Amino acid sequence: xxxxxxxxxxxxxxxxxxxxxxxxxxxxxxxxxxxxxxxxxxxxxxxxxxxxxxxxxxxxxxxxxxxxxxxxxxxxxxxxxxxxxxxxxxxxxxxxxxxxxxxxxxxxxxxxxxxxxxxxxxxxxxxxxxxxxxxxxxxxxxxx
Amino acid sequence: xxxxxxxxxxxxxxxxxxxxxxxxxxxxxxxxxxxxxxxxxxxxxxxxxxxxxxxxxxxxxxxxxxxxxxxxxxxxxxxxxxxxxxxxxxxxxxxxxxxxxxxxxxxxxxxxxxxxxxxxxxxxxxxxxxxxxxxxxxxxxxxx
DNA sequence: CGGTATCCGCCGAGATACTG
DNA sequence: CAGTATCTCGGCGGATACCG
Numbered sequence: 041x042x043x044x045x046x047x048x049x050x051x052x053x054x055x056x057x058x059x060x061x062x063x064x065x066x067x068x069x070x071x072x073x074x075x076x077x078x079x080x081x082x083x084x085x086x087x088x089x090x091x092x093x094x095x096x097x098x099x100x101x102x103x104x105x106x107x108x109x110x111x112x113x114x115x116x117x118x119x120x121x122x123x124x125x126x127x128x129x130x131x132x133x134x135x136x137x138x139x140x141x142x143x144x145x146x147x148x149x150x151x152x153x154x155x156x157x158x159x160x161x162x163x164x165x166x167x168x169x170x171x172x173x174x175x176x177x178x179x180x181x182x183x184x
Numbered sequence: 185x186x187x188x189x190x191x192x193x194x195x196x197x198x199x200x201x202x203x204x205x206x207x208x209x210x211x212x213x214x215x216x217x218x219x220x221x222x223x224x225x226x227x228x229x230x231x232x233x234x235x236x237x238x239x240x241x242x243x244x245x246x247x248x249x250x251x252x253x254x255x256x257x258x259x260x261x262x263x264x265x266x267x268x269x270x271x272x273x274x275x276x277x278x279x280x281x282x283x284x285x286x287x288x289x290x291x292x293x294x295x296x297x298x299x300x301x302x303x304x305x306x307x308x309x310x311x312x313x314x315x316x317x318x319x320x321x322x323x324x325x326x327x328x
Numbered sequence: 329c330g331g332t333a334t335c336c337g338c339c340g341a342g343a344t345a346c347t348g
Numbered sequence: 349c350a351g352t353a354t355c356t357c358g359g360c361g362g363a364t365a366c367c368g
Contacts, residue, residue, distance in 0.1 A: 065302060065306075066295070066298050066299045066302055067224075069302055069305060070223065070294070070295055070298045071220050073294070073298065074218040074219075074220070074223055074291075074294065075218065076211075076214065076215045076218055079214060079218055080211070080214075091349085091350090092349075092350055092351080093349070093350080101211075103342055103343085104342095104351075105341070105342070105343090105352095106340095106341065106342085108350085108351065108352085109341090115312070116308070116309055116312040116313075117305045117308055117309060118304065118305060118307075118308025118309075118311075118312075124350095128349095129349040129350080130348080130349055130350060130351090131349075131350090132349080132350060132351085139301060139304060139305075142297070142301075143297060143301075146290075146293055146294050146297055147294070149290055149293075150217070150218070150290050150291070150294065151210070151214060153286070153287060154210050154213045154214045154217065155210045157283060157286075158209055158210055158213055160262065160283060161213060161261045161262060161283075163262075164260065164261055164262030165260055165261060165262075168259070168260040168262075169260075235329090235330095236329075236330055236331080237329070237330080247361070247362055247363085248330090248331080248362095249361070249362070250360090250361065250362085252330085252331065252332085253360095253361090268330095272329090273329040273330080274329055274330060274331090274368080275329075275330090276329080276330060276331085
């Protein structure tokens with residue numbers, strides 16, 4: 041019997057894709073660490089250990105939720121350590137592990153690359169947009 | 185007159201955030217290049233120029249829409265070139281620019297890092313999950 | 329072949345309120 | 349201070365159909 045409904049086919053493809061993902065686990069990990077917040081948090085932690093609220097201030101635009109979520113993920117992966125100091129008020133420090141620091145070195149280079157070539161990219165975008173506008177105008181002329 | 189409604193405050197904050205984003209453009213670019221599909225496309229193009237359909241086959245799990253969208257983005261940023269050969273059927277080749285290739289080198293290192301340390305990360309995850317389960321059990325005991 | 333256009337489900341992420 | 353819990357909503361991305 042053939043799997044005829046769209047739902048069944050979708051489920052099957054989904055399973056195939058999941059199988060691929062768990063098989064090719066490096067893509068999985070790559071996806072995790074090439075996340076925006078992960079990059080920023082690890083970069084911020086490069087200067088040394090920081091408290092939760094320090095991180096929140098050091099990373100503009102991050103919400104409480106995303107900061108906590110990101111920290112949990114990279115803690116689980118063994119990239120940062122979480123140290124709770126029982127006091128009033130409670131104090132929680134985050135620090136890079138050796139593994140986390142080795143990744144920071146790499147991501148730092150990517151960050152530098154982005155900063156170095158930003159000007160070029162922005163010029164490229166302007167040029168591209170200008171060309172786009174021209175072709176749009178040309179298309180309009182052809183219609184009229 | 186104070187901006188009293190929640191909608192007004194939200195709009196204002198949104199504008200402030202947008203201003204921050206365009207001001208701190210490096211984060212913007214960082215977000216772009218640390219995208220899953222961007223990473224995979226640039227990596228695939230590292231082996232040399234490829235046709236559209238080659239890319240689709242080389243990157244498992246990518247949809248037509250996302251492939252096209254991703255290619256447009258990195259073409260606009262000047263990371264790849266798009267060459268149309270007028271023939272029947274049409275042939276379109278994509279190739280890395282020098283800028284794109286320099287980024288590929290960096291992302292390649294990150295990819296290598298991921299492959300090298302994957303085992304460690306997976307062990308760390310298991311250890312973390314085991315600890316989590318323990319604390320969950322402890323919490324249950326305290327309740328009963 | 330190499331796209332564009334359109335609809336839509338789903339979930340990621342922000343806002344808000346509450347806790348130890 | 350450092351979270352957790354819950355709701356809501358925009359938009360990412362998949363499916364489908366159609367063009368040059």
